Amino acid sequence: MVKNRILSICTLIVCLVMYMETFKFGEKTSVQVVSPAAYPRFLLYFIAGFSIFILIQSFFTKTDKNQAIVFNFKKFWNKYREIILLFLFFGFYVFLLSSNVGFIISTLLFMFASQALLMGLKRLKSVITNISVTTVLTFFVYFTFTEMLSIMLP
């Protein structure tokens, strides 16, 4: 139930930040029934209400006593290593695309790195597969979008 507590607290923080932002909205015009902030605020009350409900409920739900509540970094890292690294790779890929490196180089790097992360580079077969998939897909997608669909890529 720790998961639910974290979820509800994070949601409440986001709700609070968004609620503060609603004070920056413009004034109500003569044709409007309510102010521009009314509807988003209503949704925020709704979401916050549900979050509080989940938070309260988390204190009353029986938890398995054998379940370890203590945060173990090593266990966490082992479980989510690939996911965290993939997020970082993707974030870096988006950064490269935004910084004029270009689609082909950015994609070649991202595809190779993420496949290497997920399948490893220990076996020759994996390396060959990785390089083949990376090259073929990058150029195929580039060709399809730019030549066939006339959509320019970064």
Next chain:
Amino acid sequence: MDNFFLLATQEILNWSVLSLIIIGTICGIISGAIPGFTVTMGIVLAFPFTFAMDAISGLALMSAVLVGGYSGGLISGIMLGIPGTPSSITTIYDGYPMAKRGEPGRALGIGVASSFIGTILSVFVLTTIGPLVARFSLNFGPWEIATLILFALTLVGSLSEGAMIKGLMSGAIGLLIATTGVSAWGQVRFNFGFEALTAGFQLLPVLIGAFAFSQMLENIEQMKENKKQGNEAKKVNMNVHIPYALIIKDVWKQKLNILRSSLIGSLIGAIPAAGGTAANFVSYDQAKKFSKNPERFGKGDPAGVAASESSNNAVVGGAFIPTLTLGIPGNVPMAIMMGVLILHGITPGPMLFSTQPVLVGSIYVSLLVAAIVLVIVMFFLIRVFTKIAQVPQSILVPTVLMLAAVGSFALNNSLFDIWTLFIFGIVGYLLSKGGVPLAPLVLGLVLGSEFEKNLFRALELSPEWTAFLTRPISGTMVILMVASIIFAIWQSYKVKKKMEKKDKVA
């Protein structure tokens, strides 16, 4: 046959659109066949390719992906014993035992034929019921539209994955995200001082980020889990022989079962939130109840495969009914289909049938043609699809992420959209880890602006909130909304009691 139907047939039956339908069906089958990929992912990734197309070509491609996707799940279900899509879970019950006893070709053949018949019958349901619903909904005012959207959201939220509160919260988050940017009255909301946010979030990057991204990352978790437990890819006997004569005999024997399952699929498909998985289970259950030999179900009975596959493909036609007639998509694939229409400046809703009859007709024809292509392609390329179904997640995940980034960028040639994808990818993944279902969020996002517009238009016309209750249709919607919440509470209470009883026995 109506003139618009002939015009639509002419539009579809040319080589460029036909080739798109063939490609779409093949891609759909592949997306359905790969476990963990799902038809939704197929439709999400096909969406960017429609940007440069005209509306009819785009819809033809997407319809074909849908038809292929709902059917593709049977390949991995029968050959590997793993459902390619959640809507083909019950196919395994009988399909996999048939494959194990040396009849994979027969099981695949029955599945393909049933999928074909299911699609055809669902198009028939769509063509007959669709215009009636559209005509009826012409009477809808802003009160009815607002309550209908709210009802659809409540239904999707309260029935999703047994997490009612989180489902409703997810729907509200979707509605809140939709308020970002310039409102219908011209005021900027939630731009946090960033100019890029003034235009609001584009639907596609948020949708791909929240849905596809988290799905892919969950696939990685599953991949690791499988590795740990030693459940890695099985060696499959690719030597599949298709006994055509026996399949025709089987299908003829199952004609009533297929007809019943197709009707169940079409009707369930038309209900928001229900979708292919529910249709699959309900029709399988009904087939078992009506069978003279119910004890054979689960042990390799062709009737189980026929019921399962005809119903999940029949969902396609059914799901188009609320999307086209009311502008309310009942599930994520339909939300994306609606995105295709909006992208081409077409507003789905009751007027669509009178303003764009050829376009509506082209959807019917595309579905029919895709069903025919499905049978041909499946029988010729079944071995290839079985091989592709085994593509490792280590290749699939980076490919999908790269295509997601390209698709998001291609929408408006905007790098901000790729950042949106990335941020909503993180948000979606964290929400799904917190047990929050993402389908209500997607629907809230798609329907958000329409809901707000109609809600306040209704209040402008009549400032009394009670108008929502006193008008017959909107009043009925409110009652249905409350009933769906009560039903969900009762259902979760029942599950909880059952679990407690089980715990006590254990």
